[in-house]
Amino acid sequence: MHELCNVLLSLTKDEKKELINLLKNTNTKQHTNLLEKRFKNGLYCPRCGCVENIVRYGFKNGHQRFKCKNCGRIFNEITNSVFMCSKKSFDIWEKYIECMINEFTIRKSAKICGICITTAFIWRHKILDVLSKKIDDIKLSGVIEVDETFFPISYKGSRQMPRPVRRRGGGTNIRGISKEKVCVSCGVDRGGNILGMVSNLGKITKDKLNKVFGGKIIDNSIICSDGEKSYKDFVKEHDYKHVIIKSGRYKNGIYHLNHINAYHNGLKGFIRKFNGVSTKYLNNYIVWNNIKKMGISIIEGVVDIVCLMRYRTFADRPLIPVL
Ligand SMILES: [Zn+2]
Structure with a gap:
C-alpha cells in the first residue's frame, strides 16, 4: 500500500484524471452487468412491482438510477436486493x-x-x-423418489447450549433413529428437480411429509419410497400412484431409489466439507447443495429475489428448525 501511495503521488495531473476515469468505468461496468442480470426479463420497480412508466433518472455513485412513475420512487439494480x-x-x-x-x-x-x-x-x-x-417454488413431477436422511444435532456457534457438547465423530448416544437426530426429508424427480429440508427430530411422520411436500408435487405423480408407513399414508391421502421398493430392489426397471440414495450421499459429502454445520443453519447448506445440483447460478439467483432482511433479524432463527 505504501509503494502504491508513492506511485500515486508521482503521477501528473493528467495521469491522475485518467486513472480516476478508468476506476470509475470499471465500477460502472460491474453495475451494468448486474443491471442486465437483474432485469433480464425487462425493467420492473423493485419497490412496487410496476413494470410500466419507468424512466432513466441519471447516475449516482456509478449506478444507473431509474424513477418509477407509479410509486414516484427511485431505484437502481441493487434496490431491495x-x-x-x-x-x-x-x-x-x-x-x-x-x-x-x-x-x-x-x-x-x-x-x-x-x-x-x-x-x-x-x-x-x-x-x-x-x-x-x-x-421455494420448485415442484416435483412424474416419477419421484422420496426418502429421509439423518444428521446429528449440532449446536455449534450457539451461546445457549442445551446439553453438553458431543465431540465430533463421537456418534450420538443412541443408535438408529432417535430424537437425537435431525430428519431431513427429500424428494428428487427424474427431471432433476430436488426438494429437501429439515422436517423433524427422529422418525418421519405423515404430517411432516405434508409440510415438506404439500403443494409441491404435481397431480398424477408416481411416488417411489421404501415401505415406511408414513409414506403409504401420505400417498393415500393425496391419491398419488405409489411404488414401494424393498431395499436393494428394482421394480419394472425404472422404479428404484438410486437417485435419492445418490442425492443423500452427495449431500452428506457436501456438508462434511464444512467441518460440522450447526443444525440452526443446516437448511441453508441443503439449499446450497441443491442449487448446485440443479445448476442454478448463485449470482443470478440472488439478484432475482427482492430481499428486505436486515441484520437485526439475521441470527433470529431456531436452533433446530423443525416444521
Ligand atoms: Zn414503483
Missing part, C-alpha cells in the same frame, strides 16, 4: 460469491475479499437465505 445497505461495494460481493462457488471456507473467503470473518459468515447465510426463496 441482498446487496443493498451494504457498506461494501458490489465487486466485493461478486468476489465473495466467486469464493462460494469454489466452496472456500469462511476464513479463506474473508481473507480473499478483505472482510472480517463475521461478515463473511453473515454474507454466506444472507445469500443462502435469499436462494432458499429462489427455489
Whole structure:
C-alpha cells in the first residue's frame, strides 16, 4: 500500500484524471452487468412491482438510477436486493460469491475479499437465505423418489447450549433413529428437480411429509419410497400412484431409489466439507447443495429475489428448525 501511495503521488495531473476515469468505468461496468442480470426479463420497480412508466433518472455513485412513475420512487439494480445497505461495494460481493462457488471456507473467503470473518459468515447465510426463496417454488413431477436422511444435532456457534457438547465423530448416544437426530426429508424427480429440508427430530411422520411436500408435487405423480408407513399414508391421502421398493430392489426397471440414495450421499459429502454445520443453519447448506445440483447460478439467483432482511433479524432463527 505504501509503494502504491508513492506511485500515486508521482503521477501528473493528467495521469491522475485518467486513472480516476478508468476506476470509475470499471465500477460502472460491474453495475451494468448486474443491471442486465437483474432485469433480464425487462425493467420492473423493485419497490412496487410496476413494470410500466419507468424512466432513466441519471447516475449516482456509478449506478444507473431509474424513477418509477407509479410509486414516484427511485431505484437502481441493487434496490431491495441482498446487496443493498451494504457498506461494501458490489465487486466485493461478486468476489465473495466467486469464493462460494469454489466452496472456500469462511476464513479463506474473508481473507480473499478483505472482510472480517463475521461478515463473511453473515454474507454466506444472507445469500443462502435469499436462494432458499429462489427455489421455494420448485415442484416435483412424474416419477419421484422420496426418502429421509439423518444428521446429528449440532449446536455449534450457539451461546445457549442445551446439553453438553458431543465431540465430533463421537456418534450420538443412541443408535438408529432417535430424537437425537435431525430428519431431513427429500424428494428428487427424474427431471432433476430436488426438494429437501429439515422436517423433524427422529422418525418421519405423515404430517411432516405434508409440510415438506404439500403443494409441491404435481397431480398424477408416481411416488417411489421404501415401505415406511408414513409414506403409504401420505400417498393415500393425496391419491398419488405409489411404488414401494424393498431395499436393494428394482421394480419394472425404472422404479428404484438410486437417485435419492445418490442425492443423500452427495449431500452428506457436501456438508462434511464444512467441518460440522450447526443444525440452526443446516437448511441453508441443503439449499446450497441443491442449487448446485440443479445448476442454478448463485449470482443470478440472488439478484432475482427482492430481499428486505436486515441484520437485526439475521441470527433470529431456531436452533433446530423443525416444521
Ligand atoms: Zn414503483
